[in-house]
């Protein structure tokens with residue numbers, strides 16, 4: 001049985017510190033610092049004017065803060081399941097400088113948000129909590145509806161391989177080695193066991209196809225390293 005939304009919330013409520021370091025990023029994900037830089041710089045170059053941003057599953061705000069170090073004219077909406085995460089994100093953004101911030105607390109599937117109003121949506125290390133096919137397609141459609149014309153979605157996430165053999169090699173073996181190299185065998189087992197309990201990642205190509213199916217005009221891959229990928233979809 002996979003974790004319920006409440007169980008996921010409780011785990012993140014107790015884990016704020018791990019998501020509060022802009023210089024290390026989330027180390028259990030591969031190339032987290034590079035992906036923060038790519039997404040923040042990509043948004044900055046794509047949108048020279050003022051933007052309205054939604055950060056879904058913002059955690060302690062790393063991605064939004066990284067963007068604010070490059071681009072000042074951003075109206076920020078944050079959304080997270082965990083109140084302690086949201087509170088930390090708001091506090092860090094406020095201490096970074098004067099920015100309009102609005103925080104939404106709850107499950108992104110059900111929170112009511114203003115339609116067709118965002119220029120940019122960031123969703124990092126969160127969409128892998130979507131479960132069955134309908135959950136993925138309904139919520140990719142929801143994200144599409146939230147974006148204004150010309151808006152875009154920026155994602156960094158754990159992804160699966162299509163073939164079991166490659167999943168074994170790329171995830172179990174090579175990503176496992178990366179985790180053990182960070183903090184030993186026990187750390188690898190700890191991360192693997194919470195992924196097993198909590199996450200239902202989908203293959204990268206499947207997600208890109210689905211984004212096009214729900215209406216996005218074009219998609220682009222920013223980066224892939226082992227079982228982590230970043231990508232963008234334009235409305």
Ligand SMILES: C[S@@+](CC[C@H](N)C(=O)[O-])C[C@H]1O[C@@H](n2cnc3c(N)ncnc32)[C@H](O)[C@@H]1O
Nearest residue numbers: 012057058059080081082085107108124125126
């Ligand atoms: C792995 S953290 C990533 C945080 C941040 N995006 C980052 O990359 O640093 C995942 C975040 O998503 C939030 N989250 C998980 N499921 C969610 C859901 N269904 N709706 C909204 N937030 C969710 C968690 O509370 C947590 O703060």
